[in-house]
Amino acid sequence: MAADGSAHPKTPLSGEDLDRVVQNAHAALGQRQQADGHWVYELEADASIPAEYILLEHYLNRIDDALEQKIAVYLRRTQSEEHGGWALYHNGGFNLSSSVKAYFALKATGEDINAPHMRRAREAILDHGGAERTNVFTRIQLALFGDVPWRATPVMPVELMLLPRKAFFSIWNMSYWSRTVIAPMLVLAALRPIAINPRQIHIRELFVTPPERVTDWIRGPYRSVWGRVFKGLDSVLRPTLGLIPSKTHEKALKAAIDFIEPRLNGKDGLGAIYPAMANVVMMYRALGVPDTDPRAVTAWEAVQGLLVHKEDEVYCQPCVSPIWDTGLSGHAMLEAASGPKGIAPQATLTELRKASKWLRDKQILDVKGDWAVNNPNVAPGGWAFQYGNDYYPDVDDTAVVGMLLHREGDPANAESIERARQWILGMQSRDGGWGAFDIDNNKELLNHIPFSDHGALLDPPTADVTARCISFLAQLGHGEDRRVLERALTYLRKEQEEDGSWFGRWGTNYIYGTWSALCAFNAAGVSHDDPAVVKAVEWLRSVQRPDGGWGEGCESYEGGSHGTYGESLPSQTAWAVLGLMAAGRRDDPAVTRGISWLAAQQDENGEWHEDPYNAVGFPKVFYLRYHGYKQFFPLMAVARYRNLESSNTRRVAFGF
Structure with a gap:
């Protein structure tokens, strides 16, 4: 027609x-x-990035209530009538990680968790295994808010930044988007900061098993037998992290920052993609860099530049x-x-x-x-x-x-x-x-x-x-x-x-x-x-x-x-x-x-x-x-x- x-x-x-x-x-x-x-x-993705933006404001205690209410309109509009959660694309199936982040963000904006749309989302999340079964990036987000322990995330020591190009796990063997996202994330994982979260919003109700009782956070998906081999390696490495000499640790932190800062890109941000840019903002806060420092100011402005403002709603683009x-x-x-x-x-x-x-x-x-x-x-x-x-x-x-x-x-x-x-x-x-x-x-x-x-x-x-x-x-x-x-x-x-x-x-x-x-x-x-x-x-x-x-x-x-x-x-x-x-x-x-x-x-x-x-x-x-x-x-x-x-x-x- x-x-x-x-x-x-x-x-x-x-x-x-x-x-x-x-x-x-x-x-x-x-x-x-x-x-x-x-x-x-405009370049639009799913609900994850607008939700992550709200959580970033709460992590930093830089909350703009009027802006967040407009993002909440976007999140409510994109919630699926069919399954109650959030999909990765138009009319798509339920996605656990996107749904957990959207629910968390809406709760942070003041949504009543007993409102019909929040109840439907919560029930769908629990029916799909709960927040403990979210993907790695979501679990890292939850760890930054103290909703899961850091053992819920894979072993990714900042010492990876010291590996030469020929080493298998070197960041130089990863894609550009992986390098730019991982470098500041490794700093965060090393420092393990906790979000300010001034309203103390948490999502314990989204866990089937209380986080402190979960014993197996790493479950794949396994694409081959190598996935299980690497999981075993993860288990072996985890207790050894504390044995890394402090000088080596400090050297690795410096290597990460030395990688990041030449690539900060001014108002376009690290890698010019939201996840890397948001990680840099959180990294500077964790390092104790004042918000008034020119680096922190520019990093925050870069994130702001991804927001799309409409009359009744706002969302955040992954990039432009x-x-x-x-x-x-x-x-x-x-x-x-x-x-x-x-x-x-x-x-x-x-x-x-x-x-x-x-x-x-x-x-x-x-x-x-x-x-x-x-x-x-x-x-x-x-x-x-x-x-x-x-x-x-x-x-x-x-x-x-x-x-x-x-x-x-x-x-x-x-x-x-x-x-x-x-x-x-x-x-x-x-x-x-x-x-x-x-x-x-x-x-x-x-x-x-x-x-x-x-x-x-x-x-x-x-x-x-x-x-x-x-x-x-x-x-x-x-x-x-x-x-x-x-x-x-x-x-x-x-x-x-x-x-x-x-x-x-x-x-x-x-x-x-x-x-x-x-x-x-x-x-x-x-x-x-x-x-x-x-x-x-x-x-x-x-x-x-x-x-x-x-x-x-x-x-x-x-x-x-x-x-x-x-x-x-x-x-x-x-x-x-x-x-x-x-x-x-x-x-x-x-x-x-x-x-x-x-x-x-x-x-x-x-x-x-x-x-x-x-x-x-x-x-x-x-x-x-x-x-x-x-x-x-x-x-x-x-x-x-x-x-x-x-x-x-x-x-x-x-x-x-």
Whole structure:
């Protein structure tokens, strides 16, 4: 059904209809561009981070009651009517850890625990094993409030900071997000501070077994026999921690702080992600650093910068996504301005020049970040995901921005593009793929230690990031890069699923991964009749929904079927038709129906709407909703469909 309730068209859209959809979407997206040229949309996760923000205020005794009441509105709104707890994504199943944190936060804001919504949440939590069965990060949060003993958390001594890169448990073998979260957390675990918690809010009622009587806090999940081996090692190490010499302990604390402070990132915060930033705020308080100290002031301001204020509610983002949003919005705007019927190309070019200038200024050219530990001879040249995160440029963002600057065509972009190309070439892993932030970050056994019950301690190569790098390098067309591309294409072929799809590590999910891979094959000149391409096309056709759209839920990360959902979604439908068009199927009836569905879903303001989450941080643990996806991807898809109408080859001539 269309946004106005009418059925979507059964026949191909007329040229006028296509132009109207593109013009309206282009205008709507253009209105969201900031004065300096960039775009930024909200980035939403589950209830955990808004709840953790409330608990952070109570930890510090920096309580803003008016703000917390607005966050409480958000938490109550996102509570599930079906199971009484909180899910990790829209209409998802009960999640114990998220529910415990949300309940704790609501209680801290003054909610009556006997109110119907609190009672339902408590009953659901107890039915699922109680707070003692929450994940490691939640138990650490509870330990900071004195609700569980520190023995409820795995052994993670701060002395880990002293291990060299070649040591198995070295932080340098972990992902960027793990390093930045763990470093201040190790300081907290060493000092074991207790929250001020001025109102003395505790959640003893959420435990099936009183915390002091729980004897087995570490229960997995065990992904192999190694999980049990590491649990045994945890038990052996625990009584030895007190034997570590005090000088070594002090040296380790200093090593942690020496790691953290160069990476504090000003108002963007450590790693520019909420968990690391909040841990730094608590770490400074535990170290006795006054709140008036410039470091503590800036760390607190960085956390505040993640809050999204609305009229009646507030929530806290996990991070912000301006580079990603600007890159993708720029591609969509450029697509709308392309072709014989391009929209106001001169005006669009002016706006894109502003975006390009803003992006060039954000390129990281003078900081060798953590990625350089494994590849010190490569010059910096990437972009971060956030406004500022110089130690942690993102391979995916760099490829997307590089393709945009190349397509946009301003000669001033040339140096930035070449620096990005050289950095991307240097970031290829040994297996031919690319990870998001590091090279060869793939010591899988680390995901079996008790601390890693989320299974996301690493940043190995993935199909979607690899596909983007192929697309970027192929679009540039340097002959000397062909060997790199062949290795990457081999990797991508190996990663194809039996049904023809690709796993989407950073976007939901197999539709996203398959779109990414098909774009890469097209950009690299792989035949549209190649068996891998044909198999992927047939899979996309097979999961199209009866109404003409596509949809996929986060359940596909949890054993659910590939490429299916209870409704069609604008972002998913756009990825599917973009993938099919990259495979040379612009005139396929499946594409025609998908474009018609998108046109029918556009509202009178030129926008699309979707509530389900469309991306992932850590599968099964942490999911994301990019608020911009529902806007720039449909515009990109409909504009490309229109532009290919007049193409002699019907082949997409660039990588994205």
